[in-house]
Amino acid sequence: MGAKIRRIFTYFILIVLVLAWLLPIFSVVLAALKSPAEFSSQKFYELPGKISIVSNLKMAFKQWKLYEYFTNSLIYSICGGLIAIIASSMAGFSIIRLKPKFNFLLFIIIYSGTLFPFQIYLIPLYKFFNMTGLYDTRIGMILVYSALCIPFSLFVYRGFYTTIPREIEEAAKIDGCGPLKLYAYIFLPQSSAPTAVVALFQMTWIWNDLLFGMILTRTDSRPIMVSLATMSGVSGGIIPYIMAGTIFTSFPTVLLFILLRRYFISGMVLSTAGE
Amino acid sequence: MKKNNFMNNFISYLFISPAFLLVVILLLIPMFQNVYYSFFNWDGISMPVFNGFKNYIAIFRDVDFRISFQNTLLWVAFTLIFPVMGGLLIAVFLRGLKFENFFKSIFYIPLTISFVATGIMWNYMYSREIGVINSILELFRIDKVSWLVNVPLNTFSLLISWTWQQIGVNMVLFLMGLSSIPAEQTEAAMIEGANRWQTFIHIIFPMLRPITTVVIVMALANSFKVFDLIYVMTRGGPYRSSETLAMTMFRETFTMSNMGYGAAISVVLSVIVIAISAGYIKSMLKKDLLYY
Numbered sequence: 001m002g003a004k005i006r007r008i009f010t011y012f013i014l015i016v017l018v019l020a021w022l023l024p025i026f027s028v029v030l031a032a033l034k035s036p037a038e039f040s041s042q043k044f045y046e047l048p049g050k051i052s053i054v055s056n057l058k059m060a061f062k063q064w065k066l067y068e069y070f071t072n073s074l075i076y077s078i079c080g081g082l083i084a085i086i087a088s089s090m091a092g093f094s095i096i097r098l099k100p101k102f103n104f105l106l107f108i109i110i111y112s113g114t115l116f117p118f119q120i121y122l123i124p125l126y127k128f129f130n131m132t133g134l135y136d137t138r139i140g141m142i143l144v145y146s147a148l149c150i151p152f153s154l155f156v157y158r159g160f161y162t163t164i165p166r167e168i169e170e171a172a173k174i175d176g177c178g179p180l181k182l183y184a185y186i187f188l189p190q191s192s193a194p195t196a197v198v199a200l201f202q203m204t205w206i207w208n209d210l211l212f213g214m215i216l217t218r219t220d221s222r223p224i225m226v227s228l229a230t231m232s233g234v235s236g237g238i239i240p241y242i243m244a245g246t247i248f249t250s251f252p253t254v255l256l257f258i259l260l261r262r263y264f265i266s267g268m269v270l271s272t273a274g275e
Numbered sequence: 276m277k278k279n280n281f282m283n284n285f286i287s288y289l290f291i292s293p294a295f296l297l298v299v300i301l302l303l304i305p306m307f308q309n310v311y312y313s314f315f316n317w318d319g320i321s322m323p324v325f326n327g328f329k330n331y332i333a334i335f336r337d338v339d340f341r342i343s344f345q346n347t348l349l350w351v352a353f354t355l356i357f358p359v360m361g362g363l364l365i366a367v368f369l370r371g372l373k374f375e376n377f378f379k380s381i382f383y384i385p386l387t388i389s390f391v392a393t394g395i396m397w398n399y400m401y402s403r404e405i406g407v408i409n410s411i412l413e414l415f416r417i418d419k420v421s422w423l424v425n426v427p428l429n430t431f432s433l434l435i436s437w438t439w440q441q442i443g444v445n446m447v448l449f450l451m452g453l454s455s456i457p458a459e460q461t462e463a464a465m466i467e468g469a470n471r472w473q474t475f476i477h478i479i480f481p482m483l484r485p486i487t488t489v490v491i492v493m494a495l496a497n498s499f500k501v502f503d504l505i506y507v508m509t510r511g512g513p514y515r516s517s518e519t520l521a522m523t524m525f526r527e528t529f530t531m532s533n534m535g536y537g538a539a540i541s542v543v544l545s546v547i548v549i550a551i552s553a554g555y556i557k558s559m560l561k562k563d564l565l566y567y
């Protein structure tokens with residue numbers, strides 16, 4: 001009897017919470033579907049008479065040049081993620097298996113890049129980028145994003161490589177495999193699980209970054225989140241356009257999440273628990 | 276033989292060098308430069324003038340900084356109550372329910388959405404004239420509220436959007452912790468006549484301790500770092516009333532061009548964040564050293 005009431009109560013609370021969590025998504029999607037005229041004459045929960053998300057998107061594209069910035073962010077996510085993956089898997093392999101002198105110290109030095117709040121890098125990076133001509137260039141952004149992704153990626157690869165059995169390596173060595181072959185033919189092909197975690201996590205992070213994009217770019221090489229943030233100006237925005245743009249820019253990361261949900265959770269656990 | 280050894284070491288370092296150089300040049304050297312700049316009076320254009328600890332002294336005399344610091348503490352406290360404790364409660368109640376996976380996905384969808392998009396969505400929710408929340412209140416004949424303008428309500432409004440975004444991480448971590456607790460333990464306690472609350476306090480909560488530590492440390496560090504959400508929703512305003520340390524650093528540096536002062540604020544922020552996570556990092560590295 002008591003257990004039944006308790007279960008009903010639990011479900012009730014959870015359903016209320018779920019509805020509260022869905023409310024922002026629901027309202028934003030509805031707003032993005034309506035034409036501006038319909039939006040201003042209706043209540044937020046009323047369904048649109050005609051679906052006008054395509055024309056809303058077109059207007060958002062036109063007003064905020066979303067297409068250009070979308071391409072930039074795509075380039076940053078893919079290139080930045082790729083560089084981080086290659087650099088950190090190589091470093092992880094060397095630290096765990098080649099074990100040069102000071103390997104643990106080198107690991108700590110690279111890993112320490114995750115400890116500090118990003119604010120501590122901003123002023124010197126801004127100055128350095130202006131000095132070297134990297135300011136407002138795509139190559140500069142790719143370099144910064146990959147540097148920011150490497151510490152966590154290295155942590156993941158290093159942890160993973162400790163679990164690869166040594167026998168495989170010994171056998172390869174007897175067959176005359178050098179370190180480069182060992183890395184390219186034995187370690188790299190086995191690393192699909194950590195690579196999926198790192199790629200998913202770091203690409204999502206790069207895609208969602210605002211701070212570095214805002215400070216290190218001005219015009220052509222702006223990432224998408226900076227242009228999205230300029231939409232939120234307190235006055236004058238047309239809500240259906242803004243909401244259509246917001247959905248459009250969130251689409252890639254939400255899609256990645258749906259496709260690779262399994263890796264998303266293990267990455268989240270890794271990024272926090274470190275196991 | 277000796278030459279071979281040298282070659283091996285050389286190749287090993289070659290493998291590490293791309294990661295090492297990128298991190299050192301783009302992150303670690305800038306970090307030390309930032310500490311150096313914090314001892315100068317510098318507008319970013321003219322020559323920096325050394326002024327010792329004056330920036331740091333100015334921080335503690337600055338009234339705006341005090342407001343920002345108070346807000347940051349509010350963020351920290353609120354984060355512990357809502358995203359962390361809320362995440363724990365949801366995890367405890369969700370576990371073993373019929374639709375566990377469905378409920379879980381609802382709470383972590385917001386995590387895949389950026390802070391910028393979250394901020395824009397919630398700007399619409401909170402909008403005074405056309406906002407969703409005020410429209411709902413209108414149905415109950417409650418007057419319009421300026422969620423993002425009234426002080427201190429604006430900070431709490433920001434914190435609600437923060438909770439919406441963050442609760443999923445903590446929920447997932449707590450669920451992971453809960454799944455590692457053997458069922459026999461809780462069952463045994465129940466058989467001996469403990470009620471659910473007693474079982475939770477005396478059996479489940481103590482066993483969750485390792486994961487609770489992780490969650491709390493991460494949540495504390497993240498609440499000190501929060502920037503995007505505030506930037507998009509209020510720009511720290513009105514009149515700096517909703518600023519936190521990360522936002523103040525940004526405004527002083529890139530709006531007011533007080534580079535030296537901004538650098539000093541970022542040093543203070545980093546010291547706080549590292550002090551919070553120091554114990555945790557140490558224990559993690561210790562565990563890590565066992566590999567060797």
